[in-house]
Amino acid sequence: MGDFSQAFQIAFNLLWSMDVELYSIVYLSLKVSISAVLISCALGFLIGAALTVFRFPGRRVLLILFNALMGLPPVVVGLMVYMVLSRSGPLGVLGLLYTPTAMIIAQTVLITPLVAALSAQVLQELHHEYDEFFRSLQLSGREKLMTLLWEGRFGLVTVGLAGFGRAISEVGAVMIVGGNINHVTRIMTTAIALETSKGTLSLALALGIILIAISLLVNTSVALVRSKAKEAIYA
Amino acid sequence: MGDFSQAFQIAFNLLWSMDVELYSIVYLSLKVSISAVLISCALGFLIGAALTVFRFPGRRVLLILFNALMGLPPVVVGLMVYMVLSRSGPLGVLGLLYTPTAMIIAQTVLITPLVAALSAQVLQELHHEYDEFFRSLQLSGREKLMTLLWEGRFGLVTVGLAGFGRAISEVGAVMIVGGNINHVTRIMTTAIALETSKGTLSLALALGIILIAISLLVNTSVALVRSKAKEAIYA
Amino acid sequence: MLEQTNRTSTSTALRRCKPLQFKDVVLEIDGVALIRQINCTLDSSGKTIVLGPNGAGKSLFLRLLAGLMEPTSGAITGGLEEQDGLRKLAQDTGAPCMSLVFQNPVMLRRTAFENIAFVLRHHQVPKHEISSKVDKALAIARLETRAHVPARRLSGGEQQRLALARTLMINPYALLLDEPSASLDPLSTAIVEDMIERADAMGTKIVLVTHDIKQAKRMADDILFIHEGRVLAHKSKRAFFKDPGSKQAQAYLDGRVPQE
Amino acid sequence: MLEQTNRTSTSTALRRCKPLQFKDVVLEIDGVALIRQINCTLDSSGKTIVLGPNGAGKSLFLRLLAGLMEPTSGAITGGLEEQDGLRKLAQDTGAPCMSLVFQNPVMLRRTAFENIAFVLRHHQVPKHEISSKVDKALAIARLETRAHVPARRLSGGEQQRLALARTLMINPYALLLDEPSASLDPLSTAIVEDMIERADAMGTKIVLVTHDIKQAKRMADDILFIHEGRVLAHKSKRAFFKDPGSKQAQAYLDGRVPQE
Amino acid sequence: YAGAQKSIIVQSTTSTQNSGLFDFILPLFKKQTGITVNVVAVGTGQALKNGRNGDGDVLLVHAKSAEEKFVADGYGVKRFDVMYNDFVIVGPREDPAKLAGERDIIAALGKIASAKTAFASRGDDSGTNKKERELWKMAGIDVAKSSGRWYRETGSGMGATLNLASGMNAYTLTDRATWIAFQNKGKLKILSEGDKRLFNQYGVMLINPQRHKHVKSLLGQDFIGWLTGAKGQAAIASYKLKGKQLFFPNAQKMTH
């Protein structure tokens, strides 16, 4: 089956020819997903830490809820954000539908539960270790929370990468709220979906290969920064 | 915008009316995703543990690779599996395309890297703690690996749930290899996508609500089993 | 050698606290009574040494005292617990009510230097003073050369010294120490004992768990003997070593199994 | 009290090992020499007690000896390392070459019972014998009543006893102990010392790190004094306590700072 | 303000997008008017729903009765015919149902049903799907009974359905434009075409600015005017792929 090798060939040619259109699509993909991941990490890390540090009624229920929301289908997220941002929706006046902002919102909604649930897991292990120490120092909740996040920094990087992976590969939500408009809201995954529906499978696969290459690049950079931080020595 | 409340209404009515078609779709969703998750966990846990326990050249590269593959786009996975299983593909003779088996294969390919990368993260923390102990007992690689998996069982449950979340919510891959064929390969997410494209957004959202409810149910059951295992006491 | 901060005056004020009192304290975990019944009163100053076999409940006793665990029944009163004004003061000046040095040193995933700086930062020590105070603490713990080593890579004794120096920096009104010299070399043990004596001289309440009977003899004002979750003796040092008051305590001191 | 298995004959065979020898051993981590240069030979039996200040490198020395760390330069030879036939035998019978009890007990996330069973299972002990052997080990560690408590919830001393009992079960040819009685009560200390003596009597090589000079005096055949990553003395007990051989060792024993 | 880009959003279907028509005519329109047209290509039903919600300025689809209802309900201003093409039946080269050359679509469907060879239906209520079901009804065949057996409802767009047909060697009904542009034909080829009943009309309408104030009615009118006017019609006619014309302009002369 020559499809695969053909796809690699096309991917290589595309990259090599410095296709401007391809680069702008790649750029938008990264912009949307990285923005969404940064917001999701800000929110999700805090949620994960708060669920770990604070004991309050409903805490366990919330933990289960966030675990369950890891299974939020992108299409459903897309629909919900669509309904809110639609001209006849509550935030319709903002005119955000079919803009990159809408895509960032949708991806943020999608990934935040994942980041929250996984970081709660990472931080709980640490909390076992530090809880009594923190309490003996009479740290406030906020102080505990920030300290825990810092102590868990190495594990949280992987959580962030999982969030990034889900964001950059996601198509259902951005398709609905972004509309896959050429030159405006087209990103790698929606382009892949479009090419697939055109039956140009090799091109679709080529785009997929490029997307994975980007993902590899991002992960490699993170890994390099991380190994500079001497994870193994501190942990 | 009444869409939301309408969606809840429809979801409730659907569940209440014991719609046979709905139940068979739910059943297939669960069957496919749970099968995929079980296989992915078997593979991913082993990979994660192997990457943690064994030191070999290329280990770090593999770790980065699996982290990057968390960003594998479902559509691309779908395409690849499609090309392999297609009548003109290498495994075409098996006639698996457009069957639940094909969907399980696609989801397995999609989730295994996620499970592997996250479990490597969970297990590395433990490995720090146990490495010298295991070596002083002269455990074989296999023994180390199995022990590490057992010691990490509580953290791995969350990893498995993340995998389940991704599987049950995924639509791009199963759509391509399953074909969303009514009564044969239609599952919750593909049904949602279909209703969305029909513009029956409330019904789509209702199905989404049911899907999240199922996800909640699964997570709650897991949480109950888990709290019976007295996680906090052992960790 | 103990860091005498300019907060000494506040600290002295803080030390005007009530005796610490256990009233019918019971602690059950999973239905098992680990602290069966403890009644005792600890003076608001002086050095109380807690003795007792492994698993007697000494560490749990300290945790209860420090308010890290809630008793299943009974109450622990005294200290600054009931005096809201003072407790507020304690929080404002950053001096915690009590300070516990755990049996297993808890090390943050940072350097030795940062481990100490962390504690100072959370006790309202002005930013520009932190670095010099940390250096002093490191000198006390004789860890000057290990300042920038990740704390979790330090040797067992080094970690224990770091944990102790870290706690002393915050000038607590009561210092609870769980086997602080268990893995210290003789010199470090002497220095630690000296530091504790100085804290005592400043009016800090000391509660120290140890298995080192020599140490108990050297340091104790009063001795509390715990056995299977009960206080079997609470006497002055002299009285205790003259008559431990129970065959369990006698057996403990002799290093043998109590006879029926 | 020490578990005398029916594998005694094999164990004796295993114990026909060469002296353990350090040749110009240097260990650097991140460019810092932690073990600066160690040359020494440990007899293939007898009790070697390792003394030295905190951070001297005693635990690193044990790790190197147990093969858990590779020296940056130099070589560690002897034991069963070079005798492939015997090493194979050791693996077949499940007796490891050496066995190390760490300074901080490493507890599996299981019950006390399961912690011991785990070690047995990995040393080819037949299934039907495991339960009774575990019970014996628990009795040795006086943890019968704590058998089904998660190990990480045990008290400090209980964990230390569990770790030791767990290791003794596998009947090693050399037993490396890192401050095994640091947080034990006097009775447990006596029992542990007794267990070590019995292992010694069976021909097991003992290497024991301690800060308890009394213990060293009671137990040592020979004493190895480590200071700042160097062996400053390796003498028989009598010779060492008569003349420690360096001002550092003398200062260590006296619990004071070495004078220039 | 000056320099601000003039742009409108057109809600349309995947078939117009997949055929490459927009990529060909929109740059021409932009060159002539300076207006950027942003196309959101979704399922017909979704396009209509988005239109009803006011998420766009212009609607261009091919489901005449639904479009007329859209206008009648007051969501659209006025519907104009734009162009047409036709539907064809494609199927495996081996042609197990012996369809080749059968011009009569009803007879062709009958052959498929009696041979019980796999037929992929979009099953998504799109214009194409509605047409297909209408044809089965005319042929007197109750496909619902065979759903899941030889009659496969894919519940997805034309492209996805063609991918499926190609993957399982099934027959399917597709519009000619999508088919010509489609790249993953595999062993499929056109087996039945030319029946008058396979006519496929596209219509365009402005979303009602009285309902949705933000609708850019002037720019939208410009686009509709251009599309149905001489220049647009010529542009549509001149779009060819592999030497074949995909759409045939048939707008009534429009005045504005």
Ligand SMILES: Nc1ncnc2c1ncn2[C@@H]1O[C@H](COP(=O)(O)OP(=O)(O)OP(=O)(O)O)[C@@H](O)[C@H]1O
């Ligand atoms: N969370 C817990 N769950 C179950 N048992 C516990 C828990 N915490 C402590 N215990 C048990 O309570 C008893 C007392 O524990 P504690 O740590 O107070 O002992 P200790 O007197 O400090 O002993 P040591 O001298 O060994 O440190 C022990 O037998 C221990 O196993």
Ligand SMILES: Nc1ncnc2c1ncn2[C@@H]1O[C@H](COP(=O)(O)OP(=O)(O)OP(=O)(O)O)[C@@H](O)[C@H]1O
């Ligand atoms: N991985 C490491 N990275 C950096 N420094 C280390 C590491 N491991 C040990 N050290 C340092 O090496 C020195 C010796 O450590 P070691 O644990 O052998 O001391 P020790 O003699 O056992 O002391 P103690 O009596 O306190 O247990 C210490 O100063 C310690 O900080």
Ligand SMILES: [Mg+2]
């Ligand atoms: Mg204790």
Ligand SMILES: [Mg+2]
């Ligand atoms: Mg040590």
